[in-house]
Amino acid sequence: QVQLVESGGGLVQAGGSQRLSCAASGSIFRISAMSWYRQAPGKQRELVSAITSGGSTNYADSVKDRFTISRDNAKNTVYLQMNSLKPEDTAVYYCNLKVWGKDYWGQGTQVTVSS
Numbered sequence: 001q002v003q004l005v006e007s008g009g010g011l012v013q014a015g016g017s018q019r020l021s022c023a024a025s026g027s028i029f030r031i032s033a034m035s036w037y038r039q040a041p042g043k044q045r046e047l048v049s050a051i052t053s054g055g056s057t058n059y060a061d062s063v064k065d066r067f068t069i070s071r072d073n074a075k076n077t078v079y080l081q082m083n084s085l086k087p088e089d090t091a092v093y094y095c096n097l098k099v100w101g102k103d104y105w106g107q108g109t110q111v112t113v114s115s
Contacts, residue, residue, distance in 0.1 A: 009109030
């Protein structure tokens with residue numbers, strides 16, 4: 001059973017930075033694709049960024065040049081560095097692990113950006 005635990009959320013002012021972390025249990029992390037999603041109140045969950053097992057990354061247009069995803073296979077952890085935060089980045093951020101056709105989700109961490 002894979003467990004994902006996010007951390008690093010909280011309240012930040014517009015223009016500020018925050019780093020989210022997601023630690024995965026088990027030994028499959030290094031072969032898994034990892035992603036960050038977010039869900040704002042009244043909106044659908046959306047993909048923010050993803051990183052493959054080989055390190056290739058992609059980003060939603062709304063966060064390009066502001067957010068950076070990275071992974072540390074030795075620590076079974078994926079990160080999301082968020083810079084130049086905007087009020088519209090306010091959401092619950094979820095970590096996702098994809099492997100062998102299955103999806104695993106973390107519990108989510110709230111990020112609130114004040115104007």
